[in-house]
Amino acid sequence: MDKKDLGVIIAAYILILVMAVFFQAQKFYFWEENMKFSYFKPWLSPWLAGVAKFSPKALGKETCQCKCPADAPTAVKKEIGAPFTILIAGDSFVNGGVGVELERALLGCVSTTVYRTSKPSTGLSRRDYFDWREEIKELLALRQPNVVYVMFGANDGQGIPLEGNKAVYYGTPEWDSLYFSRVSEFMDILSKENVEVFWIGNPIARSSDYREKMEKLNSIYASSSAKYENIKFISLWETLKDSKGNYSDYLPDNKGVMRLARESDGIHVTDFGGIITSKEIILKVQQVIPLACP
Amino acid sequence: MIFAALDFFIFFGLILALNWLLKKWPLVWRIFLLLASYVFYGVWGWNFVVILIGLSVFNWLFGIYIQRSHKYRKIFLALSVGGNLAILLYFKYYDFFRTALEQAFVKFGFKPSLAVLYIVLPVGLSFYIFRAISYCIDIYRKKYEPEKSLLDFTLYMAFFPQLLSGPIARADQFLPQLKNGGAKNISNPGQHIFSILMGLFKKLVVSSWLTILVVDNVFAVPANYGTFESLLAVLAFTLTIYCDFSGYSEIAIGVAGLLGFESPINFDYPYLSRNIQDFWRRWHISLSSWFRDYLYIPLGGNRVGMWRYYFNLFLVMVVSGLWHGAGWPFVIWGACHGLGSVFYALTHHNKKTKYFLPCIAWIFNFLFVALAWIFFRSPDLATATEMFGALARFRFAFDPALTGAVWYLVLGALLVATEKAIKEIFCDFYAASEQWLRPITIALLVILIVELSPSLIPPFIYFSF
Numbered sequence: 001m002d003k004k005d006l007g008v009i010i011a012a013y014i015l016i017l018v019m020a021v022f023f024q025a026q027k028f029y030f031w032e033e034n035m036k037f038s039y040f041k042p043w044l045s046p047w048l049a050g051v052a053k054f055s056p057k058a059l060g061k062e063t064c065q066c067k068c069p070a071d072a073p074t075a076v077k078k079e080i081g082a083p084f085t086i087l088i089a090g091d092s093f094v095n096g097g098v099g100v101e102l103e104r105a106l107l108g109c110v111s112t113t114v115y116r117t118s119k120p121s122t123g124l125s126r127r128d129y130f131d132w133r134e135e136i137k138e139l140l141a142l143r144q145p146n147v148v149y150v151m152f153g154a155n156d157g158q159g160i161p162l163e164g165n166k167a168v169y170y171g172t173p174e175w176d177s178l179y180f181s182r183v184s185e186f187m188d189i190l191s192k193e194n195v196e197v198f199w200i201g202n203p204i205a206r207s208s209d210y211r212e213k214m215e216k217l218n219s220i221y222a223s224s225s226a227k228y229e230n231i232k233f234i235s236l237w238e239t240l241k242d243s244k245g246n247y248s249d250y251l252p253d254n255k256g257v258m259r260l261a262r263e264s265d266g267i268h269v270t271d272f273g274g275i276i277t278s279k280e281i282i283l284k285v286q287q288v289i290p291l292a293c294p
Numbered sequence: 295m296i297f298a299a300l301d302f303f304i305f306f307g308l309i310l311a312l313n314w315l316l317k318k319w320p321l322v323w324r325i326f327l328l329l330a331s332y333v334f335y336g337v338w339g340w341n342f343v344v345i346l347i348g349l350s351v352f353n354w355l356f357g358i359y360i361q362r363s364h365k366y367r368k369i370f371l372a373l374s375v376g377g378n379l380a381i382l383l384y385f386k387y388y389d390f391f392r393t394a395l396e397q398a399f400v401k402f403g404f405k406p407s408l409a410v411l412y413i414v415l416p417v418g419l420s421f422y423i424f425r426a427i428s429y430c431i432d433i434y435r436k437k438y439e440p441e442k443s444l445l446d447f448t449l450y451m452a453f454f455p456q457l458l459s460g461p462i463a464r465a466d467q468f469l470p471q472l473k474n475g476g477a478k479n480i481s482n483p484g485q486h487i488f489s490i491l492m493g494l495f496k497k498l499v500v501s502s503w504l505t506i507l508v509v510d511n512v513f514a515v516p517a518n519y520g521t522f523e524s525l526l527a528v529l530a531f532t533l534t535i536y537c538d539f540s541g542y543s544e545i546a547i548g549v550a551g552l553l554g555f556e557s558p559i560n561f562d563y564p565y566l567s568r569n570i571q572d573f574w575r576r577w578h579i580s581l582s583s584w585f586r587d588y589l590y591i592p593l594g595g596n597r598v599g600m601w602r603y604y605f606n607l608f609l610v611m612v613v614s615g616l617w618h619g620a621g622w623p624f625v626i627w628g629a630c631h632g633l634g635s636v637f638y639a640l641t642h643h644n645k646k647t648k649y650f651l652p653c654i655a656w657i658f659n660f661l662f663v664a665l666a667w668i669f670f671r672s673p674d675l676a677t678a679t680e681m682f683g684a685l686a687r688f689r690f691a692f693d694p695a696l697t698g699a700v701w702y703l704v705l706g707a708l709l710v711a712t713e714k715a716i717k718e719i720f721c722d723f724y725a726a727s728e729q730w731l732r733p734i735t736i737a738l739l740v741i742l743i744v745e746l747s748p749s750l751i752p753p754f755i756y757f758s759f
């Protein structure tokens with residue numbers, strides 16, 4: 001190969017890495033994080049010091065101060081009735097089967113206007129990546145809903161960055177406490193509005209590790225929402241189990257034909273899986289508000 | 295591993311340097327490229343690598359059998375093509391046909407009982423199976439001799455820049471480039487670097503933003519959107535699929551080029567075409583030429599009676615639709631293009647149509663292609679119907695949250711319109727610029743593209759095929 005050509009390419013590589021580290025580190029880190037770069041990370045992150053600065057273990061944004069949800073102000077609740085302006089917000093579950101089929105099902109109900117906003121790869125753990133507190137405030141102001149569905153957690157079973165290059169690691173009591181306070185903080189925002197909130201829990205997952213994480217997060221959502229009058233937790237844990245009570249990729253439709261209900265990752269749901277969950281969600285919602293659906 | 299990611303950037307840097315370093319030892323160089331390709335593919339799943347190796351050995355052996363046997367060569371060809379298609383049918387279509395059959399059974403009162411198999415489609419399978427089939431048919435046609443080296447053939451099947459989504463290079467295009475240590479220099483480095491940069495921009499900026507801002511949402515539940523919003527989504531997807539797939543192809547061609555390999559081009563400004571047949575001469579060229587050579591021509595092409603010719607045109611497009619995905623919307627999409635091709639074949643000799651202004655022909659063709667994409671993008675026929683309904687609803691409210699998509703649509707359209715000129719400007723600049731200025735320019739452009747991209751990049755659309 002012509003040495004000049006090789007020199008140009010090597011120099012470009014070095015420059016890109018240098019610029020990435022010094023000027024674009026955060027952007028590159030997010031880019032990398034979303035591209036499943038994890039298999040290189042242990043040895044590469046220290047090498048790319050600038051990028052590593054933004055890794056979950058090192059990034060600092062807040063101190064661990066847990067707020068007890070019992071202290072949170074509760075909104076004076078008014079009766080929620082038609083017309084329903086519904087907002088569905090959350091992570092990749094809302095972007096995929098669960099959110100899409102719920103939107104479709106709610107559109108078929110009487111006097112509904114439905115808005116759906118999803119940000120895949122987000123949650124409540126990594127505010128440095130995406131701050132749902134700001135997003136939900138904007139959405140509440142823009143859409144003026146009286147019914148809100150939220151779903152989080154798929155990406156939350158990870159370390160939470162703190163101030164001073166510290167982090168709270170998943171699996172510790174500190175993490176549970178901090179995450180609980182974050183959920184409560186988010187619920188506080190919703191409880192100040194005159195909206196009926198339905199917090200959708202995560203469905204059973206294929207991997208046992210991930211399943212344990214989701215069970216824990218669901219229990220946090222359930223116990224936290226119990227403190228608020230206008231927030232109800234809806235569990236989907238049992239909804240996507242098979243007849244033996246286990247995780248299954250395939251579930252029967254109403255005619256008994258087995259259809260793919262879960263995505264290949266064993267976490268997300270297909271459109272068919274979404275049809276099953278939306279039916280369950282609407283049934284539970286109808287116990288709380290007078291939503292008339294076919 | 296995927297192209298538009300930092301892990302690939304680092305992987306490719308190492309491969310590029312070692313590729314040129316190891317060329318002094320051709321055998322080591324080829325083994326190295328093969329292992330690198332398997333690592334690249336193995337990141338998706340090592341079981342996929344086993345399938346790829348199995349198919350490579352299978353087709354290499356059958357290539358030899360087809361050539362050596364005079365009496366049974368037809369049977370060997372049938373076995374090899376049948377074997378490849380059986381693998382493709384199993385991985386890609388089993389669940390589609392099982393569900394369709396079971397639903398049909400239920401309608402007639404039978405209880406469905408076909409085996410439910412959890413099958414994960416190996417990424418790129420449709421592409422490397424087509425490479426293998428073309429090889430066996432070409433050997434049968436005595437177009438070239440079978441490859442004697444198993445190493446070279448497995449590398450042809452697994453070469454990482456072309457592995458996941460093409461271009462579907464033919465064996466006689468690729469294998470000679472492995473002989474005698476391959477290319478000694480990069481021909482036209484500026485052009486290959488431009489290909490990568492343009493591909494990255496198309497994918498990371500235009501395609502990703504349009505997907506996130508409008509396409510995913512509107513195509514998910516079209517009934518929730520009005521005429522303008524649906525029209526915006528259709529136009530956005532028209533641009534998205536082009537930027538996504540041509541972007542991928544350009545990166546693949548550029549990456550292969552920097553390693554010293556020439557690849558067939560895959561796109562030639564398809565949205566500038568004025569009729570549907572011209573569109574298919576410019577869109578996914580390596581696939582459409584595959585269908586021409588291995589399906590359309592064996593069916594008799596246009597050297598048959600008029601009705602058979604129309605049937606051939608239609609059938610090839612329907613099969614092409616089914617190749618893209620196991621679902622009725624893909625079949626309908628293919629059928630639309632088939633009908634479009636037949637319509638063009640019926641009318642293009644008509645004197646009246648010659649008075650059509652070129653721009654009118656372009657507009658009609660573009661709108662036809664854009665509307666047909668609705669079937670391609672929709673997860674099922676009900677959603678596609680919903681989308682057409684939304685377009686015809688005459689509800690003209692416009693969600694302000696979609697405004698950003700309009701700007702990316704304009705940016706993308708400008709890019710498509712000026713792509714050729716931008717390429718010329720870059721290549722002229724690269725050739726004329728000082729040596730020290732080149733890496734700075736490349737680095738600045740990469741950083742700019744990353745900065746303009748969203749933090750979450752949707753997967754390449756063609757990976758699911």
